[in-house]
Amino acid sequence: MGSIVETIDDAGRRKILEKVSQSFHYAVTHIDQCNSTQILVQCENEVDLLILHCPETSHDEVLSLALKVVDRYHIPVVILSEKELSPDLRYEFHEVMVHNVLYSEFESALKSIIKFVLPQTKLRLKQTEFSQTSANLKNFSTDYAATQLLLTFVEKLNKTNTFDEVHVITIESVRELFETDICSIQHYNQQRSFSFFCGLSDEYETRCVPFCPWNVDDIDAKPTEFLNIEYSELPQFEKYLLSQQSLKSCIYFPLTGQKRIIGTLVVYFNEMHALSQEKIKLGRALAHNLSATFRRISSHTQYRNSELKYQSIFDNVVEGIYQSTKSGKFITVNNSLIKMLGYDSEEEMMQLNLPVDIYLNPEDRYQLAKEVDEHGFLHDRQLRLKRKDGSIITAIMNDRAVRDQSGEFLYYEGTLVDVTEKVQVQAELEQSEKQLKTVINSSPDLIILKDAQGRWLGANSAVETKFGLRDVKYKGRTDQELQAEAKTNKEFFEVSSKYDETTWQQHEFKRYEAVINKEDEPLYFDVVKVPSFTDSGSRWILVTIARDVTEINKDQRRQLQLEKKIQHAQKLESLYVLAGGIAHDFNNLLVSILGNAGLALMELNPESQVADSIRQIEVASQRAADLTAQLLAYSGKGKFLLEIINLSELVQEMANLLEVSISKDITLVYEFETELTPIEGDPTQIRQVVMNLITNASEAIGKKWGRIH
Template identity: 25%
Template sequence: MRAERRDSILVVDDEPQVLVALEDMLSDEFIVLKSGSAREALELVQTRQDIAVVVSDQRMPDMTGDELLARLGDVDALRILLTGFADLSAVVRAVNEGRIFAYVTKPWDAEDLRLKVQKAAEHFRLSRQLSYERQLLHDLMNNVPDGIYFKDRDLRFLRVNHAFSRIVNGHSPDALTGKTSRDVLAADIAQVIDAEERRVLESGEPSVDLVREYHLPDGSRRWFSETRAPIRNGNGQPIGLVCISRDMTERVATQEALRESEERSRKQSQLLNSILQSMGEGVVAVDRAGQFLLFNQQAAQLLGPGPHDVLPEEWSSRYGILLPDRKTPLDPATHPLLRAMQGEEVREIEVFIQNAGVPGASVAITATPLYDHEDRLVGGIALLRDVTVQRRLERELLHSQKMEAIGRLAGGIAHDFNNLLAVIASYGELVFQELGEGDPHRPDIAEVLAATHRAASLTRQLLAFSRKGLLQPRVIDLNEVVSGLERMLQRIIGEDIELRTLLAPSLGAIRADAGQIEQVILNLSVNARDAMPTGGRLTIETANVHLPPQAGAPAALQTPG
């Protein structure tokens, strides 16, 4: 257990035996410092700020005791004077002037002297503590950003800090002393504050965190949170109150911004849900455990009605997901969404879905992993696109291509076939123009027209080959030709072959017959497909090529385009 800290006292006397006697008497309770002269004592007090009591003899050769104690100045140490009866008049005068705490006559009574030193030391400690607490209050009042004020029972300001004075009038705190809220605030606010403070004084209960708007002297408007509590006397009766006013403007603004942000988020969420539900594609999202986070209406139409609390390993059997042959169940390990849950990005694959709620649909699935804001894998999302109609159109296109092949063999009837195509194209254009922008058949007719134009182009080639027709060369963008064929080529070459196009962004124009160019690309792609029976990658690349002049080369190879 730590020993209680002892106070330091200084005893001053020109007689060494007196100093020894005082030390023996007081050293049990105090740390005793000794000085044999008044001047030495002055120097010691200036260097030792912890001296609680100075006990000095009155008669000393260089300086009297009362003069020494008077010259100590503003130090906190309490003063006790030892004197004979002959010097009592000077001592009494010093006591009356407040220069000494007490005096003891010689010969002293040891118990009386010890008691006076004890009281002086206690007085020193209390004075130091009070000074410390006053400094704390001063620092609190003048350094905190919150406005603080004290009022008496008449609701007049007793003390105000700088922060509060800036709120109400921008002047010094002293200017508010003795005034009321009605003197410095708007009448309506002052009336509310007075009523509130009277309630605090009458009830003896604090009011906590009341938010109020103030109009500051600079014309600005700010919000403050105010807490008031009663101040009580020794009997517990309220004799005044204290108020702490904290600027809440930024917090109020933040709360308002948060409310507005939440409202925007709510509207955005509604918009997102509306978009998801109106999409033509199904959207399915799951967490890492396979629990569904999102399942829009189109996904329900493609996969069938709920429930949707199915384990990932059971998705294929639950939803009747088959390979494109429409017989073999999809291996659960190859399910695109399951692979996305494991961090793999899956490009479009095609499956056939058939169950109690879906009679049969060809569906293309693209899946990608889901990551949170810290780039951690949290699940997967899949896009389901119904390609049933598309596959039917592709079959129709394949049949049309077969017919075109027959037409190439029957070059003698190409002219008549061209006339038939002209009729089909004309009626197709009429039907296309009659269909509205939102008509679901409009894309189908557009595909028919596209197929018709391609067939007409083939007929022109047959006619050109048989010298019955003329080519139609014109300036064309080869990139546009390749892009226009890309979807059809992907269908022709099949799912096992990846189609990749690398189109030069600044490709020069060429002068050629667009139909012939399309047929060249189509023939090359079919040949490439046949050369890759187990799958692979077909790359079509465009680029500007600069050929060096070659002697004897045909003129056509020397001309740009």
């Protein structure tokens, strides 16, 4: 289908144009007449015909635009007007390419132009890509030999593929057209390797600075001739360098790109030399073709470099890249995919049947292809594939369906990334994380992880149970936020947050005891906080480990009380031992006193006053012996001697000993039965029992005031 660009401002005439164009299979693009820049940009594409609306007041502007399109793009132009125009077309080429059509004859004239004129114009332009120059030459040069010579050079330029080939043809062209061997091509804003010099010294090539006698944006610039270099407007340094070469005159021909001047062809002469207009036109035509050739080679070079670059990327990218048919055959594969699947060559891959040879489950291929057909693409799909040796790999696939302009399916295109090792590592990490989580959750201690801002990252089951957070989303929240959510032991959060900042600042673990006061009894926690920092020294994670030591504290207190009782018992035992030893030694002394007193009484007269005194000694000694017996009974060293005992009398005899055995703040009150029945027993043991009862009662009262009945 061809392309027509038009600027018609009348909707009815545009409909006529669209109707005629469609009958000849041409697409129509409308552009506003005032936007000449957009018209030129559009003409850079493959346009077959340009139709310009020509108002009565804009003949010159429209004609200028038409000639510019013809000269630059070789596109035929139709100028529509109400009245017939008489444009001054100096060249035959313009007369062939520019057509004036009246609106009254628009439809019939348009059909004739599309049906007959366009094919003839295309035929005339077919000879060469640059036939504009050839057509111009036949008109503006009467020198047939020079014209044919330039056509030959143009034909040679069309066959060149490198800048070196262009340089050789340029030297030959300059020599034949201008009868001089001295010339240069100098590029602006390009590497010096793109420029070349012929007949000039190495010093000039090294030191010269490309000079542009035009505005670089003026793509319609005309050649500039300097008949006398010495008195010309060339830069002084340029004139100096040229004078060193004994050059007298030169002419600059602009080399144009699509939107600016890209360089210049300079021809030098040893004598002052004025070129004829015919020669200048020939040089301009040569420069025009050189410009086109440079653009062509540059574009080809860029395309080739781009192709090589993307081919290099295709061959060396880590991901496996492929194109495949709907039936399950590879069209294209890169080296990474060949290596990934363990094959030796691309040819070997081309023979594979994808569902059977590549997919672990052939059904996967059909299901994936169906999904791509329905949605147009496949994104990050994980699947298992078979390698040549039968081993299994896990890969991530991205795939899309490529279609032509009409929507017909062409092929599948996508990438494969081997993530086998990554999946294995991920599985191991998940297993390790699961095991670690199990260990942490099985710990009875409270374990909490926080970030540098105090937000909770995680906690074990003991924390969730202890604070009633099992149904609370606590991750990402601070102690202050969770304090309102916690169902029990809320005071812990307040205490914990106070120590967080202290721990961070100390850069080492901190241990403290947290006490939570409850109504029934306080709870005690042994808390350890451990900060972790990144390699750069910034805060990372704070680990809090808390253990409920309430029961341990209770056990410690009970243990302390038991130890005190044992110490008290040991003291009593020591006292018993001391009392027994003293009683034993004192009893030995009493035996001696009683024995001597008895011997003395036997020798004295019973009526003697001395005898009464000795008898008093015997009574006192006997009472002392009774006291000694009580001490022995208290120490547990007495003998079992059964006697008939009156308990009231026995306790009364022990009154003095009992009173000294209890605290001074305790009063001992006696209430004896007057007619108490006697019993048979060991007085010493009875005394020990009474002593123990009184002592236990005293210890029960403690240091407080009290009475024992």
